[in-house]
Amino acid sequence: MQNTTKQTDQQYVAGTYGRFDVALSSASGATYVDEAGKTYIDLGTGIGVTAFGAGDPEWVAAVTAQLTTLVHTSNLYYTAPQAELAKLLCEKTGMKKVFYGNSGAEANECALKVARRYGEATGRTTIVTLWNSFHGRTIATLAATGQDKFHAHFGPFPEGFRHIHANDEAELTAALTSGKVCAILMEMVQGEGGVIPLDKSYVQLAEKLCRENDVLLMIDEVQTGNGRTGSLYAYQQFGVTPDVVTTAKGLGGGLPIGACLMGEKVEFTLGKGDHGSTYGGNPVCAAAALNVISRMDEALFEGVKARAAYIRSELEGAEGVETVTGMGLMIGILPTKHTAGEIAAACLADGLLVLTAHEKVRLLPPLNIPMEQLKQGITILKKHLA
Ligand SMILES: Cc1ncc(COP(=O)(O)O)c(C=O)c1O
Structure with a gap:
């Protein structure tokens, strides 16, 4: 067999x-x-x-109830699981808006679009990420990923990504004060890169530099999120307030859903027609995630x-x-x-x-x-x- x-x-x-x-x-x-x-x-x-x-059993009951009620409709209509999940995520994090995709890569694609749209007014297009990071397998999230082994064979990549070394404060300062950067995206613990946490002082310096230079602080919580590190999101243990948080994996507890959470600074950055996904926030996946997130205590x-x-x-x-x-x-x-x-x-x-x-x-x-x-x-x- x-x-x-x-x-x-x-x-x-x-x-x-x-x-x-x-x-x-x-x-x-x-x-x-x-x-x-x-x-x-x-x-x-x-x-x-x-x-x-x-x-x-509790997760299965939540999913089954949704499965027998409404499996799918398009994002042309409102559905309760999607709305309720966004409300809960925002209440638990202080973030203001949620965009749904189906995976970690898609959550990060949304974050990258938020960053570019935010930087548009001031002509800043560069997105900083860390060497040894992992942000996904799509062409744009591969460009963000700071591991050359994933880049071979798939170029050319979109422009406007700059990689810096984790925990190197001088390099961080030089990058974020360059006047070209709209956002920095980083994992609190580099998962695929070998389970390596960032230094708290480094993350806090990144936040300070972001505030001083009008750069978005974007945290990839695809692997670290949803209770994995002992808090709802890992950044909460670093004492920082991000502008964008991306998550997936454990969010659905076994069904595919990704989310890009947007804070006050960028809650209206994406408008009608700026982004979308046919399956994003599918009622069954959203009901699964609602069960997961409601049990995070x-x-x-x-x-x-x-x-x-x-x-x-x-x-x-x-x-x-x-x-x-x-x-x-x-x-x-x-x-x-x-x-x-x-x-x-x-x-x-x-x-x-x-x-x-x-x-x-x-x-x-x-x-x-x-x-x-x-x-x-x-x-x-x-x-x-x-
Ligand atoms: C930190 C991080 N970001 C993004 C991704 C990509 O997620 P997905 O495989 O759901 O697209 C992963 C996957 O391992 C990840 O660990």
């Missing part, structure tokens, strides 16, 4: 992904099952998506922090571990004895799903993973790190 899926996939699905040698067929909570009936503990959540695990964040503290206490100083980085339940482990790829493959064979990011093993477990299952998972991981 498993072979059939693999063979059919390899014949007909575009070969853009390096897949593990397993076909997953069902899941519940943090337990996944493959076509041969083998079970796995999931510490990857489909790359930060299934925030409350797979098939969470202090108790959940405390649970995230407690699980993160447990993982760190087990892994810091453990055999085969150089460093443990990240924030909350977004964790990078630099191994010393094996490559991250070897460890991920060994864990898979042993019934554990983990991710990698550059040279690190990366964990993005369900925010509410039962402690017992987490302990089992970490025990397996430690065995293969050593």
Whole structure:
């Protein structure tokens, strides 16, 4: 059975992904099952998506209720889930308006358009991003992404992007005072870049320079957002107020939705006809996200922090571990004895799903993973790190 899926996939699905040698067929909570009936503990959540695990009953009930009521209409009409979700996101963040897309890349595309439209009046078109960042796979978000390995073969890229080094305050100051910049876009923890948090002082300096130079502070919370780091959005732990926040992944908890949140400065920057998406804010996906966001509270964040503290206490100083980085339940482990790829493959064979990011093993477990299952998972991981 498993072979059939693999063979059919390899014949007909575009070969853009390096897949593990397993076909997953069902899941519940943090337990996944493959076509041969083998079970796995999931510490990857489909790359930060299934925030409350797979098939969470409350989430399923919210999605099912919407599915049997109104699945889709166009954005030519109002729908309640979209409106309610935007209201909740704004109430919880202080942002003023929300644009919906279907993915992280699309959320960032919107942010890039906000930046260009904002800079239009003063003739400033440059968008600053960081080396080692990741902002998506569309041509514009690839241009924003500061990793050359993603750029090869796909140029030419749109103009007006400048990359600077994370945590280099002199370079940041030079870029943001150049008079050419309309916005800076950055992740609070570079996820795909190896789970590396920015320095708080650097982020706060960026905010100060943005205010002084009329530059938009735009934060990519696609991976860090929606409770992942122990707060609704990671920027809230850096003591800054962004002008634009983008998010996706965990927002829908398993259904595709992305959002670009706009603050006071840019709440009217995009007007009628400036942007759009057929599926953006689809009622079912919006109902899914409404369920996720309505459950983001202090108790959940405390649970995230407690699980993160447990993982760190087990892994810091453990055999085969150089460093443990990240924030909350977004964790990078630099191994010393094996490559991250070897460890991920060994864990898979042993019934554990983990991710990698550059040279690190990366964990993005369900925010509410039962402690017992987490302990089992970490025990397996430690065995293969050593
Ligand atoms: C920080 C960040 N931004 C954007 C993206 C792109 O999101 P998507 O794959 O949903 O387009 C990702 C995906 O990993 C991400 O980690």
